[in-house]
Each structure stands twice: as structure tokens, then as C-alpha cells.
């Protein structure tokens with residue numbers, strides 16, 4: 339049986355409630371309006387995600403039928419990925435609910451949106467939307483089993499299969515749910531360990547300031563510092579700590595509970611039991627010729643043993659901003675400075691890890707004890723595969739909005755260019771109660787007056803995007819729909835390219851031919867401005883989108899001018915470049931025709947052709 343999710347042990351007195359700053363007061367005054375705007379946008383985004391998912395399922399029926407994957411994608415057999423980033427939004431605490439703090443982070447299956455008030459002291463209720471598509475976007479209602487499924491199911495089999503190293507770490511501001519998440523996840527991972535056939539030992543240390551402390555040291559023994567060094571072969575060597583032998587999963591779970599319970603916690607403005615240290619748990623697996631009787635005191639190999647894998651579970655100390663340190667004494671301020679500088683050192687290593695192979699070879703591990711301890715798990719080693727999962731934890735409310743944005747940005751550092759869905763922002767105007775109520779009561783008379791999202795959803799429904807696309811491509815399909823980098827055609831692309839007569843036919847039940855063609859013209863205008871969406875990240879999609887713009891009736895130079903004016907995005911630049919090429923090709927064709935014409939006797943048949 340798996341342990342239920344549990345919170346960190348409560349050992350410290352209550353901290354005073356944080357004083358509301360001026361900005362927060364202003365946001366709270368506009369809470370009803372802001373909440374309405376957020377809810378409306380979230381609903382629209384959910385509907386758009388659902389349409390995209392339905393489309394993708396129609397395109398990849400075999401994937402849809404395969405159902406839930408057994409392992410988290412990073413640990414599935416054959417996965418070449420080195421890292422995954424998950425975002426977990428915790429539920430509002432009772433105290434946050436009592437203060438009326440509303441939620442500004444909304445996780446959807448496809449992405450997580452953070453709604454940031456556009457001005458500190460609000461003149462109106464407009465919001466900036468920062469949207470990040472992480473590998474998994476875990477909503478407040480999800481439990482520890484869901485986190486395990488997305489983050490670590492399959493981790494133990496991967497480590498054993500490849501004699502590999504895996505590290506999972508929780509990052510986030512103080513009070514965002516890191517300990518809650520990691521203490522539960524660590525036990526679920528431990529439950530997957532084999533009950534026999536391997537020697538297992540567990541060590542646990544905390545990094546407090548610049549000191550490393552053994553969490554398994556005898557309580558009555560004088561505290562001895564743990565030393566961390568790198569040996570001649572470049573391996574991290576820890577000494578001065580105890581490694582607990584574990585006969586199987588139950589012993590490992592007991593060791594994990596002991597480590598979390600021994601950790602240093604203090605009350606801060608944000609968390610009654612704030613972990614002021616980084617906790618690093620190491621589960622080392624050894625394959626013995628025959629299991630030796632004694633455990634190694636330093637957690638190293640016994641004679642004849644070979645490493646069978648290693649798991650590091652890291653509960654990072656909470657990141658803090660200046661406002662969080664208002665009630666800190668000198669000692670806590672020093673702690674905070676250490677915490678932030680080690681988190682920065684980790685960020686720098688992660689940044690290099692996600693960069694070029696040359697960058698990855700030069701991760702500055704020595705900049706902090708934390709990164710030195712994690713060296714083996716972060717290094718991209720050709721001999722020992724390593725996989726890293728970051729769980730970025732965020733608090734959901736307006737009081738933590740700037741911390742949450744920082745966490746989103748920090749977490750994005752670990753994404754590789756290959757699988758990074760990145761972020762995009764948009765600006766939301768306030769949606770007044772009257773406007774929303776009015777919209778709910780009487781549907782707009784004509785699709786021309788609808789929002790772009792609503793129009794697109796309606797068209798997708800009426801025109802039947804994906805099903806029609808597969809029909810159109812025939813049973814053999816389009817080669818772009820096969821293979822690992824397959825192109826998933828977005829619904830808008832299909833709708834955009836549908837010929838006028840087909841368009842009118844499909845909308846005949848709802849609109850007259852004139853109305854349908856008028857809507858088509860409007861719809862096509864909407865796509866002159868390239869969209870920066872997750873779809874845009876699919877290889878080939880940007881180019882296809884550009885191509886679809888170029889297929890518009892306008893002459894290439896007009897398209898280029900329009901596109902360039904409408905956006906400075908990559909797509910726009912590609913469009914401009916393609917348009918230039920097309921124009922160049924056109925000029926060359928005209929010249930060739932002219933040359934041809936001048937070399938032939940002029941007849942009615944060889945008169946210059948129209949360039950269109």
C-alpha cells in the first residue's frame with residue numbers, strides 16, 4: 339500500500355500573516371472583475387484545447403486507442419529525452435480562502451496560464467496572460483498518484499534497465515507545495531524498488547547555508563560536517579555521513595520518512611514549517627555477485643559489486659523575494675542569501691545542460707554545494723544515462739503572482755530546444771459582468787460578430803476539420819502525418835484552405851451562400867497575422883502556415899508587406915523571405931518568358947502571359 343500524501347511535520351510556531359501591499363489591495367478591490375475575466379478566458383482556452391485534442395486523436399487514432407501510457411513519457415522504453423518539466427499548482431489553503439485571495443494560475447491539460455494584472459496599481463482590470471506548455475500541467479485537484487504517473491512512473495525500471503541515474507527535484511517559492519509533493523512522490527518511487535536481488539542503501543543530507551548535514555546522524559552524537567568532493571575520475575564523493583542499508587521498499591520508505599522528519603524547518607511569512615534547507619536523498623542500487631553482509635558506511639560499493647543505478651530526490655529550499663524576508667533576522671537573511679545563490683547556481687547548470695553540447699560540458703558545478711552534490715545527476719554522461727525531472731510548484735493566488743511567474747521562467751530553463759513548447763503572452767481586456775451576462779443570454783446574431791476563438795470553434799464544428807482532412811487525404815494519408823516529427827495540421831489550416839464552394843456547402847444548414855462566403859473572407863483575414871501558439875512549435879507547421887498565407891490571393895509583395903507589418907514573429911520573417919523568393923521566382927519566370935518571346939516570331943499564341 340502506498341502512503342497517502344502527507345504534509346511536512348509541523349514543528350514550528352505560527353508566523354504572522356503577511357501585510358497586504360498596495361498592489362495586492364488594488365487587485366483585491368477589482369477581484370470580481372478579474373476573476374470573471376480569468377474564468378471566461380480559461381473556459382475558452384479549455385474549449386480550444388479540447389478541439390485540438392479531438393483533432394489530434396482523429397489524426398492519430400492508434401495513439402488515442404492506446405490509452406494511458408504505462409510509464410511517464412520521459413521514462414517510457416525508447417524515450418531519448420534527458421529531462422521533463424512538470425508544473426504543479428497547489429490548491430488554495432484555508433488561510434488563502436479566508437483572505438479571499440483569488441486564483442490567477444490555471445492549469446489545463448495542454449498548458450498552464452498565469453494571469454498577471456497588467457499594472458501594479460490597476461487603472462482597469464486588464465490582465466497579461468503568460469502561457470507555458472510544460473510536459474505536464476498538474477491542476478490543484480490532482481492527487482499524488484497523478485503526479486507520480488506524470489513524473490516518475492517507470493523511473494525505477496529505467497534506472498535498472500540502463501544502470502542509469504535519475505533525479506527528481508521540486509522547485510518553487512516558499513509555501514508552494516514542494517515538500518508536500520516530494521515526500522509523497524519519494525515514497526511512491528521507493529514502492530517500485532525490487533524486494534530482492536539488489537543491495538540498496540539510502541543517504542540523506544540537507545544543505546543549510548553552506549554546510550552539509552547528515553539527516554541520519556545519531557541525535558546524541560556531536561554534529562560532524564559532511565564533506566563533498568570530486569575525485570580524480572570526476573565522480574562526486576560524499577564522506578562523513580551514514581548510508582542506511584535497506585532490505586526492500588519498506589525500509590527505503592522508512593528512511594525517507596526519517597529524512598523528512600529530521601529536516602530543519604522554521605516559520606516564515608509564507609509557511610509555518612518552511613524548509614530552510616535543500617534536502618538531497620540518494621537511493622543507490624548495487625548489483626552484487628552475492629549480497630555482502632555489512633552495509634558500507636559511506637554508501638559506496640562492496641568488493642565485486644557493480645552499480646545498478648542511482649536515484650536522487652531533491653526537495654529544494656523555497657526561493658524567496660525581498661518582500662518575503664521582511665520579518666527575517668540577520669541569521670535568516672544570511673540563509674536566504676545562501677538559498678537564492680545556490681538556486682541561481684543550479685539554474686546556471688540547467689541552462690548549460692539545455693544548451694549546446696559544448697555548454698553542457700561546462701556546467702559550473704563548483705559554484706555551490708548543491709550543484710556539486712547534484713553533479714553526477716545533471717551531467718550528460720555518454721557512459722551513464724541521466725534523466726532529470728523538475729517539478730515546479732506554484733501557489734495559485736494573486737498574492738503570489740510575481741513568484742509564480744518567476745517559477746515558470748526558472749522551470750523553462752530545463753527545457754531543451756527540441757521539446758520546448760515555450761511561452762507566449764497575450765493581453766486580456768476586462769470582461770464586464772454585463773458583457774458576459776449579455777453574451778450568455780443572447781447569442782450573437784452573426785458569426786461575423788463573434789470572437790476569433792468562438793468563430794474558429796464553430797467553424798471547426800460545422801466544417802468538421804479533422805475528419806474532413808483525413809477523408810481529403812485519402813486512406814494513404816499525407817507522408818507528413820507519419821514518422822516521429824509528424825506534422826499535426828491545425829484545424830484552422832484545414833478550414834483556411836477549404837475552397838469557397840465546399841465552404842458554402844458545409845455551412846449551408848446555418849448560412850446562406852453569401853453569408854458563408856462573407857464569413858470565409860473575414861476568417862481568412864484573421865490569419866494574415868500569424869499566430870504564436872503551441873501549434874507553431876510543431877516542426878513544419880510554421881512553414882506550412884506561411885505557405886498558407888502565401889496561397890492567399892494577394893500578390894507576393896503585398897503579402898510580405900502585410901505579414902511583416904502585422905507581426906515581428908519568426909513566421910512573419912519566414913513569410914517575408916518566402917514572399918521575396920516567390921517574387922524573385924516570378925520575376926525570373928517573366929524574364930524567361932520575355933527572353934523566349936523576343937527570340938520567337940511574335941504570334942497571337944506567344945503573347946506574354948499574365949503573371950497571375
Ligand SMILES: Nc1ncnc2c1ncn2[C@@H]1O[C@H](COP(=O)(O)OP(=O)(O)OP(=O)(O)O)[C@@H](O)[C@H]1O
Nearest residue numbers: 345428512513514515516517518609612613655656
Ligand atoms: N497539493 C497539495 N494539496 C493540499 N495541500 C497542499 C498541497 N501542496 C501544498 N499543500 C499545503 O501547503 C502548505 C505548504 O506546503 P509545503 O510545506 O509543502 O511547501 P514548501 O514549498 O515545501 O514550502 P517551503 O519552501 O517553505 O518549505 C502545507 O500546509 C501543505 O500541506
